[in-house]
Amino acid sequence: MSLPAERTFPRPDPSLVERAHAALVDVLSAGQVRRDDATRERYARDESDSGVYPPDLVVFPEDTAQVSAVFRTCQALGVPFTPCGARSGKSGGSLPLRGGVSVSLERMNRILSVSAEDLTAVLQPGVITGDLMKAVEAQGLFYPPDPNSWEMCTMGGNVAENAGGPRALKYGVTRDYVIGLEWVLPSGEVLRVGRRTLKGVAGYDLVGLFVGSEGTLGVATEITVQLLPLPRHVKTALAVFDSVHTAARAITAVLAAGILPRTLELIDDTALRAVRNRGFAFPPGAGSAVIIEVDGHGEEGVFAELVQLGEVCERHGASEVLVAQDESQREKLWAARRQVSPALRALKPHKISEDIAVPRSRIPEVIRALKAMGEELGLLVATYGHAGDGNLHANLLYDGPHQRALVERGIQRMLEITVSVGGTITGEHGVGHAKREYLALEQSEGLLEFQRNLKLFFDPQGLLNPEKIFPASRRS
Numbered sequence: 233m234s235l236p237a238e239r240t241f242p243r244p245d246p247s248l249v250e251r252a253h254a255a256l257v258d259v260l261s262a263g264q265v266r267r268d269d270a271t272r273e274r275y276a277r278d279e280s281d282s283g284v285y286p287p288d289l290v291v292f293p294e295d296t297a298q299v300s301a302v303f304r305t306c307q308a309l310g311v312p313f314t315p316c317g318a319r320s321g322k323s324g325g326s327l328p329l330r331g332g333v334s335v336s337l338e339r340m341n342r343i344l345s346v347s348a349e350d351l352t353a354v355l356q357p358g359v360i361t362g363d364l365m366k367a368v369e370a371q372g373l374f375y376p377p378d379p380n381s382w383e384m385c386t387m388g389g390n391v392a393e394n395a396g397g398p399r400a401l402k403y404g405v406t407r408d409y410v411i412g413l414e415w416v417l418p419s420g421e422v423l424r425v426g427r428r429t430l431k432g433v434a435g436y437d438l439v440g441l442f443v444g445s446e447g448t449l450g451v452a453t454e455i456t457v458q459l460l461p462l463p464r465h466v467k468t469a470l471a472v473f474d475s476v477h478t479a480a481r482a483i484t485a486v487l488a489a490g491i492l493p494r495t496l497e498l499i500d501d502t503a504l505r506a507v508r509n510r511g512f513a514f515p516p517g518a519g520s521a522v523i524i525e526v527d528g529h530g531e532e533g534v535f536a537e538l539v540q541l542g543e544v545c546e547r548h549g550a551s552e553v554l555v556a557q558d559e560s561q562r563e564k565l566w567a568a569r570r571q572v573s574p575a576l577r578a579l580k581p582h583k584i585s586e587d588i589a590v591p592r593s594r595i596p597e598v599i600r601a602l603k604a605m606g607e608e609l610g611l612l613v614a615t616y617g618h619a620g621d622g623n624l625h626a627n628l629l630y631d632g633p634h635q636r637a638l639v640e641r642g643i644q645r646m647l648e649i650t651v652s653v654g655g656t657i658t659g660e661h662g663v664g665h666a667k668r669e670y671l672a673l674e675q676s677e678g679l680l681e682f683q684r685n686l687k688l689f690f691d692p693q694g695l696l697n698p699e700k701i702f703p704a705s706r707r708s
Contacts, residue, residue: 241285241699243331244311249288252311252333256291259301264292275316275334279381281584282324282666287314287334294339296414296422296453302335304420306695314697315451317358317386321393322585323664325446329699337388340453343367351459352411352428357388357452361395364457374462376403379660380570391452394444396660398525398569401620402494403460405660407443412456415442418449418696430458446662447697449690463527466494467538468556470565471522471545472515476500476603476615479520480596482548483619486524487592489544491537496620497523497569500599502629503616506575512568515552522550522619523569572616573625580612580629584639588650589623589659601649602626609642611635623659647673663701672703681705 244252256265266272267289276286293299306313312332319326328334341358348371355364362382368375378397379385385395391413396405412426415438426432426439442449473479479498486496499507499521508514514521524541528534542553556562576583590598599615606613606628617625628642647657651673657663663671672680684702688694 241330244288248309248311249331252306252309253289255305255309256289256302256333259305260291260293260298264294264298266290266292275319275328275336278319278321278324278326280322280324280327280661280664280666281582282327282664285327285329286331287328288331290334290336292336292339296416299335299337299416299451299453300420300422302333302420303416303418303696306333307419307693310693310695312695312698315388315392315447317389317392318360318381318384320381320385321389321661321664322587322666323393323446323658323662324666325393325662325664325697325700326389327665329665332695335451337451337453338386340388341386344454346371346373346459348373350428351430351461352456353459354454354456355387356454357386357391359387361385361387361390368459369462372462373459375409375457375459377406377409380573387455388452391443391455392445392447393660393662396618396621396623398495398497398523398618400618400623400660401496402492402527407440409457409459410439410443410455411458413439413442413452414454415450416453418691422453426456428456444662446664446701448687448700450696461529464529465531465534466525466527466562467534468523468525468562468565469538469542470514470554470556471524471542471550472518472552472554473520473522473550474517476520476599477596478549479522480599480619482545482550483522483595484593485548486541486544487620489541491526491541493524493537493541493620494527495523495525496618498616498619498624499523499569499572500615502579502612502614503572503576506579506614507568507571510568510571510575512564514568515554518551523565572614573627576614576627576629579614580631582630582632583614584628584630584643585661586626586628586643586646586657587617587623587659587661588626588646588655588657589621590650590653590655592620592622594653594655595619595622595624598624598649598653598655602646605642605645605649609638609645611638611642618659621659622655643670665700668699668701669703671701
């Protein structure tokens with residue numbers, strides 16, 4: 233079993249589960265309430281390797297009124313309930329740690345409107361992110377946030393985790409595009425927050441509070457996002473280096489060159505080894521690589537920017553810079569990048585994937601420290617990801633449970649290194665269950681207590697998505 237260790241949390245009494253089942257069938261339908269073993273197993277895990285925690289019941293509401301009814305029912309009975317979507321998260325945020333009811337929003341999967349005039353789209357939380365991208369691009373529009381799981385993750389999950397992705401360097405993350413929400417509070421009360429206009433400052437920024445709240449303050453049942461005109465031209469290149477340390481130094485030089493690429497993705501030697509024979513032919517002997525991508529509306533200007541950035545890389549140690557000649561080459565390169573995380577399991581059967589973010593000027597120092605730590609502990613370290621905005625996916629690869637204590641030490645050291653240089657323990661995956669005990673490395677006890685009280689205000693009984701984000705209070 234991968235880290236963190238599975239813990240035993242209190243679960244509802246079986247008699248209470250029976251009452252909840254009867255009540256939920258009454259407010260939904262028999263086909264929307266499941267408790268067979270196969271369904272419970274599917275909703276017991278996510279992509280975080282944080283353990284297996286089966287819910288007692290899984291429900292599939294199909295509109296806002298049904299979500300509200302489920303929440304009210306659970307609150308009335310005192311049964312914990314945990315929202316989920318595609319379960320593609322990497323922090324254990326949708327795991328039903330206390331059992332109870334998993335509330336799947338995947339059937340709420342319609343794009344309700346796309347407006348080229350207003351540059352907005354309105355959609356339900358179960359919409360697959362990639363489906364939204366394709367739908368708006370068909371109308372010449374652009375939704376920039378692009379988590380690497382875009383082919384399966386849902387927009388509701390993106391809102392919950394404030395998802396980012398490679399294009400965040402230039403375009404920002406989910407919070408930068410969500411302007412309005414229909415939101416169901418833990419009590420079941422339904423609010424509309426935000427706006428339909430591109431500007432607006434009336435009242436508190438509740439959209440900003442709810443986006444990234446990791447399913448602990450409620451759920452979105454309708455999402456309004458702003459869009460951009462689709463860039464007409466995109467150019468992609470691969471800069472090849474002898475080592476990840478040389479590549480990291482080149483990245484800082486690129487960022488100081490006065491041009492903002494839309495992506496700047498680092499792939500270290502370990503990650504390259506994992507994907508070397510998976511559809512894209514990386515040059516022999518490559519010790520690291522950086523994917524550089526620029527976009528814009530003028531082809532000549534876009535190509536000139538790519539050439540300039542390639543020259544910066546060559547001046548700082550790139551052995552060659554390869555430009556994708558067509559969309560097929562470009563897609564093969566990105567397909568290899570998207571395969572890095574699963575491909576690492578071919579090197580070692582177990583891995584822990586962290587998503588630290590550090591000041592960009594400290595990237596070379598941090599990568600060097602992480603590699604040295606891996607050598608000291610005898611663990612394989614892979615470092616790749618969105619280096620352009622300082623967000624590194626640092627993976628600890630290991631053989632099995634006998635190395636558990638070693639991996640725990642590695643995680644602790646990794647996060648201590650990150651915080652010591654002014655970084656954060658999570659750049660985009662969220663805290664969830666996997667990192668809750670490490671949040672105190674970054675935040676003071678006073679700040680943690682303030683946030684616990686905020687959660688308590690919204691959810692006095694603590695039934696919505698319990699045991700997430702915050703470590704246990706010292707006073708508890």
